[in-house]
Amino acid sequence: MKEVYVLATEQSVPPALDALRAAFATDEVEFVPHEGDWGFTVRADGSEVKVVLKPLSDGRPRVPQELFSGSPEAFARVEKSQACYAFLLEPGGAQPTLPVFEALWTVRTLMEQAPGVLVDLTAFKLHEPEDVVEITELDFDIRDHVHLHAIELAEGDTPLWVHSHGMEKFGARDVEIFHLGEGDLLAAESFLHELCTDLAFAQGPALRSEVATSEGQSFTLVPSEEARANLLGVPLDAFDGHEGLFLTVVSLLGRHNTAELLSTYRERFAKEPAEQTQAMHEEAQALLPAFLARFQRKGLMEPLTFLVRAPFETHPEGEVVVENLWLEAVARDEGSVVGRLVDGAVHTTEWRKGAHVEVEEKQINALAIAREGRALNESELRALLNAERPM
DSSP, rough: OOEEEEESSSSSSSOOHHHHHHHHOSSTTTEEEEESSSSSEEEEEEEEEEEEOOOOOOOOOOOOOOTTTTOOHHHHHHTTTTTEEEEEEEESSSSSSHHHHHHHHHHHHHTTSSSSEEETTTTTTTEOOHHHHHHHHHHOGGGGGEEEEEEESSSSSSOOOEEEEHHHHHHOEEEEEEEGGGGHHHHHHHHHHHHHHHTTOOOOOTTSSSEOOOOOOEEEEEEEHHHHGOOTTOGGGGGTTTOOOEEEETTTOOOOHHHHHHHHHHGGGOOOHHHHHHHHHHHHHHHHHHHHHHHOOOTOOOEEEEEEEEEEOOOOGGEEEEEEEEEEEEETTTTEEEEEEOOOSSSSSOTTOOOOOEEEEOOOOOEEEEEEEOOHHHHHHHHHHHTTTTO
């Protein structure tokens, strides 16, 4: 079993095992206290999570801020911790995400009695209790489980090596891509997050085979020990501290030129022209009364989905970036729409896919309706909404 997580808590005395047994008391979960030293094992859905109290001699987890991501408060809480609990699991299997989520549910249950900060040893991340609640309740987001790291390896316009940390918790190699420039970073992150998601669900591509991305571009995955053999201009000591095995993204010819691969991903981060946003906002506001009227009389079994788009502030690296996100409307309040985000923010995880949010009606800048999963085109949407207008 592999130690994947550590819970650092300021509570020096561990919770009573009888209290934990009651917290885990469900038909689907088997709670087994360890003999001797404090600890227990949780078995559920064919997976097993082992929890042990780490000896005081081990000290607090080392979480240097240049390597780990987390809030200042999380770093401070780790430094003040008085006890640490290790969570061990068996990575991989037919459903690699299953043992990870069983571990996180175990963490969440223990956190309710021993509040603290969760340290992801594989991805160099710190999670506070509210983070763990969101991760276990909302849609899967690979950004909660991996950390992407960019290192300058050479001189020139494309000196960056971007690679992941954290995939080993899913029983998979981390991934890497070479010869990127600063302008490629957001696109590379989006691409690698897609790839890591597939690998985490055991749906990754076969090695050395042609793979098509969601954007229609092609690439090949090759073991790093093979791919790095034709990597030119990189010193031998460049990988010190990164001696693990990776999966390397290369072109179909095995070369480290991936600019074309990332071209369509760059479009995701292209800023929508202000004039276009304003025009869409005016059109959406004109249609909104009929849209909301039709939404409010939607039949229980009617196969219609009502979607609205609104601006949300995100804060990557302290900067303010506004992203327009779509949400599925589920209720209407006074002057606002309550819904579930169908796409999360691309710059940060502040606004997560699946989260319930409320937006003011005056902020809505685009509308859409889907019937049985197919988005209505503009003429179909207008025909549906025109039926709501008074004669």
